[in-house]
Amino acid sequence: MDLYQQLIIEHSKRPHGSGLREPFGAQVHHVNPTCGDEVTLRVDVADDGTVRDVSYDAEGCSISRASASVLHDLVVGRPLEQVQRTREAMHGMLTSRGEDAGDEDVLGDGVALAGVSRYPARVKCALLSWSALADAVLRVRPC
Amino acid sequence: MNAAPTLAAAPFDAAELAALRADFPILSRTTRSGRPLVYLDSGATSQKPLAVLDAERRFYTEHNAAVHRGAHQLAEEATDAFEAARAAVGAFVGAPAHEVVFTKNATESLNLVAHAFSTSTAYAQRGSAPQGQRVDPRFVLAEGDEVLVTEAEHHANLVPWQELCARTGAVLRWVGVTDDGLLDADALDGLVTERTRVVAFAHASNVLGAVADVARFVAAARRVGAVTVLDACQSVPHLGVDLPALGVDLAAFSGHKALGPSGVGVLWGRAELLEAMPPFLTGGSMIELVRMERSTYAPAPQKFEAGVPMAAQAVGLHAAVDYLRALAPGGRGMERVEAHERALTALLLERLAELPWVRVVGPAAAADRVGLVSFVLEGVHAHDVGQLLDDEGVAVRVGHHCAWPLHRRLGAAATTRVSFGPYNQPSDVDAVLRGLHRAHELFA
Numbered sequence: 179m180d181l182y183q184q185l186i187i188e189h190s191k192r193p194h195g196s197g198l199r200e201p202f203g204a205q206v207h208h209v210n211p212t213c214g215d216e217v218t219l220r221v222d223v224a225d226d227g228t229v230r231d232v233s234y235d236a237e238g239c240s241i242s243r244a245s246a247s248v249l250h251d252l253v254v255g256r257p258l259e260q261v262q263r264t265r266e267a268m269h270g271m272l273t274s275r276g277e278d279a280g281d282e283d284v285l286g287d288g289v290a291l292a293g294v295s296r297y298p299a300r301v302k303c304a305l306l307s308w309s310a311l312a313d314a315v316l317r318v319r320p321c
Numbered sequence: 322m323n324a325a326p327t328l329a330a331a332p333f334d335a336a337e338l339a340a341l342r343a344d345f346p347i348l349s350r351t352t353r354s355g356r357p358l359v360y361l362d363s364g365a366t367s368q369k370p371l372a373v374l375d376a377e378r379r380f381y382t383e384h385n386a387a388v389h390r391g392a393h394q395l396a397e398e399a400t401d402a403f404e405a406a407r408a409a410v411g412a413f414v415g416a417p418a419h420e421v422v423f424t425k426n427a428t429e430s431l432n433l434v435a436h437a438f439s440t441s442t443a444y445a446q447r448g449s450a451p452q453g454q455r456v457d458p459r460f461v462l463a464e465g466d467e468v469l470v471t472e473a474e475h476h477a478n479l480v481p482w483q484e485l486c487a488r489t490g491a492v493l494r495w496v497g498v499t500d501d502g503l504l505d506a507d508a509l510d511g512l513v514t515e516r517t518r519v520v521a522f523a524h525a526s527n528v529l530g531a532v533a534d535v536a537r538f539v540a541a542a543r544r545v546g547a548v549t550v551l552d553a554c555q556s557v558p559h560l561g562v563d564l565p566a567l568g569v570d571l572a573a574f575s576g577h578k579a580l581g582p583s584g585v586g587v588l589w590g591r592a593e594l595l596e597a598m599p600p601f602l603t604g605g606s607m608i609e610l611v612r613m614e615r616s617t618y619a620p621a622p623q624k625f626e627a628g629v630p631m632a633a634q635a636v637g638l639h640a641a642v643d644y645l646r647a648l649a650p651g652g653r654g655m656e657r658v659e660a661h662e663r664a665l666t667a668l669l670l671e672r673l674a675e676l677p678w679v680r681v682v683g684p685a686a687a688a689d690r691v692g693l694v695s696f697v698l699e700g701v702h703a704h705d706v707g708q709l710l711d712d713e714g715v716a717v718r719v720g721h722h723c724a725w726p727l728h729r730r731l732g733a734a735a736t737t738r739v740s741f742g743p744y745n746q747p748s749d750v751d752a753v754l755r756g757l758h759r760a761h762e763l764f765a
């Protein structure tokens with residue numbers, strides 16, 4: 179089974195950036211109603227549009243926890259425009275039904291999540307923290 | 322001297338099981354991992370034997386017509402087949418045909434009942450009941466009247482009651498679940514008050530597997546004249562059930578969990594109560610006389626069956642209950658189904674008890690359960706457990722199983738549920754255990 183790459187298991191066991199921190203510009207709570215997974219996520223964005231911190235409390239399966247951990251790695255310290263492109267690349271890969279293996283230059287460890295796209299029931303788990311991030315960013319930076 | 326013990330029904334032996342399994346073609350397919358399918362999600366929906374598929378096909382190839390409409394030969398044959406299904410499904414649960422309402426599923430049946438209360442309440446407040454429909458005080462709710470459910474209910478037997486309360490000003494109360502994952506039946510007497518008008522509860526929990534003490538609920542409800550509503554979704558497919566003998570007033574179950582097709586469910590109710598209840602869905606077929614200003618309605622059960630009904634599915638459900646009854650001589654098949662599923666449940670419970678990293682929810686003994694077991698693997702999310710079982714070809718349910726408040730109470734975001742059907746075999750339990758060991762090794 180190509181779903182549980184060693185990288186995913188490591189991220190899920192020792193998630194990067196886990197825990198809620200201050201200061202933050204917005205906090206959101208997203209749930210996956212089919213399985214009850216939940217994430218509370220905070221973002222802190224600097225005036226120049228750099229994401230200073232993403233902190234979160236994720237309750238869920240290994241895929242959703244690993245995805246949140248990867249998100250933290252890919253987003254903190256980056257400008258919002260780049261975060262938006264990363265989010266789109268992640269979304270594209272996860273919903274590709276196995277067609278898009280992901281670009282490691284853009285998604286880093288996140289390419290280990292490519293296998294998820296072949297399991298439609300799990301795509302939502304991997305997307306949970308990313309949807310929460312999009313929502314939180316909208317709240318700090320309404321477009 | 323002791324009376325001779327009644328002979329307990331036995332589980333199916335290997336030869337019987339092989340013959341039974343051959344009736345379910347889907348059980349011989351393989352899954353994406355290349356392994357044979359091990360189907361352990363019958364609590365969500367059961368698989369269907371060829372007899373059911375053949376009956377549905379025969380209806381379409383030979384008798385198809387709109388039921389209760391038209392005078393041509395096909396319409397008569399289709400109507401006869403539909404009404405024969407009503408009689409057979411009723412007999413399967415000990416009820417006469419005229420007390421059986423066909424719905425699309427148990428969820429619709431329960432909504433129908435909840436709406437009988439709010440519609441009666443509106444009729445009473447506005448004096449607007451249709452001619453011929455008496456407004457029965459048992460269905461009229463006043464502000465502050467109480468609806469009692471349990472904390473272990475499936476959303477289908479919870480949300481319709483929440484909405485009823487929102488429409489009428491009634492108050493929802495519930496029997497809690499103890500730390501051991503059992504219904505706090507001792508609290509029942511204190512919770513049933515003079516204000517209680519409805520007591521709605523599951524015969525068997527779809528998560529805990531526990532079989533409710535129906536007599537106790539019924540006695541408490543009767544004391545105050547409350548209407549009892551039984552969610553029989555997880556009992557009727559797995560135990561021999563005589564609904565009228567249980568003493569409840571109304572009961573709901575779904576055909577698709579009892580080897581029948583999807584799209585057909587049942588509401589059973591005492592004839593006198595069904596007559597007292599106003600219609601839910603309205604339109605064609607359920608009327609007596611229609612004028613532009615207002616209409617009058619057919620007697621039950623037709624009153625509750627608006628529109629062209631699911632005739633082929635009802636015919637399929639007829640074949641399903643015939644199939645189940647025929648699994649033992651004298652139409653006593655359900656006794657063997659129960660014994661068989663209980664033996665598998667006991668085997669699974671025994672194997673899980675050997676694993677210190679598995680926490681089973683619900684009663685410890687198979688004797689107190691229907692054939693399903695939900696559990697938590699320490700340190701492993703149910704989704705990951707389900708995925709690794711899937712990789713073994715094993716289909717189980719993971720998540721909150723539409724019982725989110727219960728999971729919150731149990732302190733588990735999600736559980737893994739193994740649920741049996743008559744076609745499961747001891748080696749299916751081995752397959753589960755293989756997957757659980759893999760999940761434990763990978764994640765814990």
Ligand SMILES: Cc1ncc(COP(=O)(O)O)c(C=O)c1O
Pocket residue numbers: 364365426427428429475477478523525526527552554555575723
């Ligand atoms: C206890 C219980 N009640 C109600 C339901 C709802 O059944 P349906 O979805 O067929 O209406 C189910 C099935 O999931 C159930 O297990």
